[in-house]
């Protein structure tokens with residue numbers, strides 16, 4: 020029979036796990052395409068990003084083989100494929116992980132040769148871009164996370180009452 024202390028401890032661990040899983044997600048940029056010159060041009064990355072919802076704390080993973088890099092640039096440099104004024108150090112080693120730390124739009128391009136002009140560029144809008152950074156708050160449980168949490172609570176109560 021599990022002790023009450025054991026049950027409480029387990030509940031704490033499960034809750035922390037659920038909250039952790041719902042507050043930060045890891046995205047491989049481009050999905051199975053990875054980070055490369057996309058066959059159909061930049062549309063591949065535009066479509067990929069449009070199907071995801073990015074929030075503060077999420078992690079982007081750029082995965083590639085061959086010669087590429089990741090340069091975070093301004094919107095203007097993104098549009099013109101200029102990597103010489105990169106915001107962060109240009110990353111030349113795969114995989115490169117970056118945490119999305121603010122409600123902002125992040126612009127990434129490959130600075131190798133004509134890759135960016137050939138479509139190797141992606142913009143990532145975090146949160147509601149028009150709400151800007153003022154919208155950043157403490158992490159909250161998603162509906163699914165909350166449902167899972169209460170399922171665990173009810174389950175543990177049942178175990179506790181029957182033992």
Ligand SMILES: [Cu+2]
Nearest residue numbers: 087129131134
């Ligand atoms: Cu490249």
